[in-house]
Amino acid sequence: MARTMEALFVVLTVTIAATYHVDAAKNASLPLVLWHGMGDSCCNPLSMGNIKKVIEKRVPGIYVRSLMIGDNVADDTINGFLLNSNKQVDMVCKKIASDPKLQNGYNAMGFSQGGQFLRAVAQRCPTPPMNNLISIGGQHQGVYGFPRCPGDNSTLCDYVRKLLDLGAYVSFVQERLVQAQYWHDPMNEDEYKKYSIFLADINNENVKNQTYKTNLMKLNKFVMVKFLQDTMVDPKESEWFGFYKPGEGNIAYPLQESQLYQEDWLGLQKMDKAGKLVFLSSNTDHLQFNLSWFEQNIIDKYVK
Template sequence: MAADMKILAAVFLFCFADCASVSNGPVPVVIWHGMGDSCCNPLSMGSIKRLIEKNIRDVYVRSLEIGSSIEEDTLNGFFMNVNDQINMVCQKLATDKKLQAGYNAIGFSQGGQFLRAVAQRCPTPPMLNLISVGGQHQGVFGFPHCPGDNETLCEYVRKLLNFGAYVDEIQDRLVQAEYWHDPLNEDEYRTKSVFLADINQEQSVNQTYRNNLMKLKNMVLVKFLQDTMVEPRESEWFGYYVPGQDKKLYTLFDSPLYTQDKLGLKSLNATGRLHFLTSNTDHLQFTEQWFIDNILDKFLK
């Protein structure tokens, strides 16, 4: 019995020390890159990671890599089913000991809606603050250009989207088709979308999604006022085209998603936890000082 008690005491002390190492210090940060990018590009996510580490002493920053290499990570941003990516990320977060007490999440471009899906589907470990920087939360209806050196790849994606975004094989394999939202054919979008229509509660209402998103301390939506990448840019604040045409727009506050509080956004707003930020620039074109002043100082420190 005495030996058993010693073993239990040792286990308790180990767990206490391990838990303390997780919970003490600044809240860890998880970041997810956008289309055409990778976890570790020194000019994009690598730069963001260094900026966070420079301004929040001793913070742990995990930049998500979807695959086993930078090249695979980049390609998966185009050709890996989003739901499979979400499942992969949920597993990565669940097994990362440094995140078990909770983490803050920052998603860039399509990484914004992907991390929202993580918040809705995988509440353990807990996401504390969700910051979407140019995320397309109501999807897109246009594919104007690509960042970086991926124009050839983007032209191929354009052809696939033009061929048929809601063809089963394309929905299953092309990331951008999975958040393609055709306002001229809303019924087909709701029926065939394998990702966006689900997380936006447009196929059926999943109360778990709502409950999990309501656990956030803050949800921050950044819109780029001169965005030439996202069509329409209002999607970054959950706005979109009025169904049946592609000119007139509605705002989040006019949408059933908000008025019926399907995701809890209305409740988050009523309790001061839904925030709308802007940058008067093109897509993801912000200065370090803007990021420090509006994101790090306000929500991560």
């Protein structure tokens, strides 16, 4: 009888432990990868460093990796202006693939230009798998203006403006200036498609890369945040994958009216109909979101 009770105790213990581990696995949050925007760095205590802390406090035990593009914070900041976008994406793909804590999948959150860069990661590097892609103010159809820079990078901003004035599609500028690589001139769509080395490629505007489409459609959710009072991104509709109509610099169209959507170059139409696209807004200027809004609408719904 004693042996029977002991055996029963062992069975119950193993069953309870197994149930606990299954429940824990279900409740555990996926790791999160962050990519900062132009003029910022991975670890600025007033921006990305603080965002990382907010997420870690809201989701105890979560692994958050804030990407550093380069060997130090100074390089990270400068590379946001001057390191070819394709090289940055390649670098990040390798970082993610070599991080043992990300091997079972992860969520990704990009701020401003980090949004479209992480989308390129999803399309080009599906292993390990990205679950939710959260783009906060990302410019997925590019920009047609450079009104101001964030932070204290006035020297770099002046340099960027001078290069863009020379011509965003001049090979020297296009190859070396990050912002030129997602510059989208609606007044000359043919030139944009011909010379854009990054944005036109990841948007499948020339050769239709089926792999890009297949990989993007693997996302569970593609969340896009638009800032309704944005004074930095021109046009702000780009944050929801809209843009100016061809030949227009004032009239914008939504994603659903674009050729990209209607011909489904990236699978966005299918994703939209499947409920995978999420369009959120903040009635503020660029990246000036309220912390409680961020916690309730982003962290609680798409990170936890």
